[in-house]
Amino acid sequence: MAASEVQKKVLYFFIWAGILALILILFPFLEDWINSFVAGQFGLVVSHEGIITTASGSTPDKMTETWISLVVNVLEVAEIILWMAMVVTVVRFIAYLATKAFYRNAAKGEISSLVTTVLSVIVYIVAFFIIFQSQFPNIQLAPLFTGSTIIGIVVGLALQDTLGNLFAGLALQADQSFQIGDVIAVTGKWTGVVESISWRGVKVRTFQNKLLVVSNSVLGKESIEVAPKDNLNARLVFFSTRYVHSPAKISHLIREAIRLDENVSPKIRPIVRIRDLGADGVDWEVKYWLENYAAYNDSDALVRQRIWYAFQRENIEFAFPTRTLHHERRVEELAPEDVANIIAERLGRVSIFAPLSDEEIERLANVSTTRTYAPGEAIVRQGQEGNSMFVVLRGTVKVQIPEKTYQKTISTLKENDFFGEMSLLTGEPRTANVVAFEETEVMRIDKSGLKPILESNPSLVETIGELVEERRAILAEQSALEAEQKAEEKKKGVVGSLRSFFGLN
Numbered sequence: 001m002a003a004s005e006v007q008k009k010v011l012y013f014f015i016w017a018g019i020l021a022l023i024l025i026l027f028p029f030l031e032d033w034i035n036s037f038v039a040g041q042f043g044l045v046v047s048h049e050g051i052i053t054t055a056s057g058s059t060p061d062k063m064t065e066t067w068i069s070l071v072v073n074v075l076e077v078a079e080i081i082l083w084m085a086m087v088v089t090v091v092r093f094i095a096y097l098a099t100k101a102f103y104r105n106a107a108k109g110e111i112s113s114l115v116t117t118v119l120s121v122i123v124y125i126v127a128f129f130i131i132f133q134s135q136f137p138n139i140q141l142a143p144l145f146t147g148s149t150i151i152g153i154v155v156g157l158a159l160q161d162t163l164g165n166l167f168a169g170l171a172l173q174a175d176q177s178f179q180i181g182d183v184i185a186v187t188g189k190w191t192g193v194v195e196s197i198s199w200r201g202v203k204v205r206t207f208q209n210k211l212l213v214v215s216n217s218v219l220g221k222e223s224i225e226v227a228p229k230d231n232l233n234a235r236l237v238f239f240s241t242r243y244v245h246s247p248a249k250i251s252h253l254i255r256e257a258i259r260l261d262e263n264v265s266p267k268i269r270p271i272v273r274i275r276d277l278g279a280d281g282v283d284w285e286v287k288y289w290l291e292n293y294a295a296y297n298d299s300d301a302l303v304r305q306r307i308w309y310a311f312q313r314e315n316i317e318f319a320f321p322t323r324t325l326h327h328e329r330r331v332e333e334l335a336p337e338d339v340a341n342i343i344a345e346r347l348g349r350v351s352i353f354a355p356l357s358d359e360e361i362e363r364l365a366n367v368s369t370t371r372t373y374a375p376g377e378a379i380v381r382q383g384q385e386g387n388s389m390f391v392v393l394r395g396t397v398k399v400q401i402p403e404k405t406y407q408k409t410i411s412t413l414k415e416n417d418f419f420g421e422m423s424l425l426t427g428e429p430r431t432a433n434v435v436a437f438e439e440t441e442v443m444r445i446d447k448s449g450l451k452p453i454l455e456s457n458p459s460l461v462e463t464i465g466e467l468v469e470e471r472r473a474i475l476a477e478q479s480a481l482e483a484e485q486k487a488e489e490k491k492k493g494v495v496g497s498l499r500s501f502f503g504l505n
Contacts, residue, residue, distance in 0.1 A: 184224050254284075389421045396412060
């Protein structure tokens with residue numbers, strides 16, 4: 001059928017071209033006869049150059065010359081029309097043959113008429129200039145077009161949108177971004193199949209079977225997603241399952257369920273993989289390739305259907321939003337007086353506050369505060385001015401002094417131990433760093449809280465002072481004993497350590 005169509009086109013071309021060629025061959029003889037006949041009626045002579053004279057060689061009158069010139073010009077215009085008809089016939093036939101020859105087996109599909117039209121117009125313009133100049137050599141077309149610059153500007157502004165569509169269409173056609181039959185999409189706007197491409201715009205058939213006409217100038221400004229019609233384009237379908245099901249089983253089950261579906265390409269194996277471990281279940285994605293991407297909506301629906309039936313047969317459940325609620329019993333908060341009693345009980349265990357009466361301890365508890373420190377956080381720093389002391393309620397703290405390159409731990413304090421008493425009682429600067437070893441809760445006792453108690457009972461000053469001195473003496477004695485013990489161990493050396501460790505004499 002295609003061969004017969006080409007034969008018909010060739011036959012029509014040769015018949016029409018032959019007629020035009022015959023007319024063009026006979027036209028000069030017809031032109032000479034008409035010129036001679038008309039001139040003979042007026043007793044004039046018309047030369048081949050179009051010069052009109054009388055038989056005696058004189059110039060005829062203006063009226064006669066005008067009539068003769070009109071006849072000559074009409075004949076020349078007719079010859080221009082005949083030559084242009086021949087050019088149009090040849091160009092259209094060559095364009096038809098080029099289309100059949102170069103795009104017969106092309107994967108890109110049918111060629112757009114835009115390039116053919118533009119090239120044809122260029123050929124027509126060039127041919128018209130050549131033919132016109134051959135018939136009217138004394139008339140220069142260049143000054144005519146140059147003198148109409150203002151008219152060209154006005155026309156250009158009036159045709160701004162049309163020209164924009166034309167040049168945008170040229171750019172799209174030169175880039176060959178998409179062809180007829182491809183699926184194109186502008187994100188967030190529309191998706192459809194390309195039906196035609198022209199100098200003005202592109203016609204797209206949407207999946208609601210509506211025809212969308214988009215101008216080239218608008219389309220050239222958009223980011224277009226193209227799915228070529230002869231390409232294997234991939235699709236993604238998502239689903240979720242509960243955590244109790246085997247991922248390996250689900251992956252194999254879904255792959256086998258969809259790989260033989262209609263429109264799913266057998267050339268590439270579908271991919272089933274875990275996309276995420278979600279809050280409600282395992283999130284999956286299925287990636288498969290389509291033979292005809294224009295039918296992706298139906299294919300996606302069919303894949304989802306196959307997944308549902310496969311799950312029904314294997315008793316696999318889809319994941320759905322679930323929430324587990326735990327009822328937590330609310331801890332009753334202690335009353336303020338109970339808190340004060342607990343603090344007073346803790347203060348009663350501190351040795352330096354032993355001389356205080358129950359009433360005085362209660363008063364001190366009411367003005368004391370509790371604080372919590374993170375592991376590694378400094379509670380007090382060496383050299384700081386202090387007017388408070390601390391009692392360890394929970395956790396462990398380390399007392400450290402700076403050495404050349406590190407902080408040396410000289411003491412470890414635990415629950416019910418206290419520190420900073422000299423700063424509270426005498427205002428002396430801190431003599432060491434105290435750092436929380438773990439999360440630690442301490443009770444802080446300020447000077448402002450202890451002062452009213454000492455003012456009301458001056459004898460407590462001497463009693464507390466004596467207890468502090470005794471504590472300092474005990475600590476000094478312990479430090480000296482530890483230093484002596486370390487020196488002794490060092491003196492014994494490695495051999496002595498070995499004998500001591502293994503219990504040898």
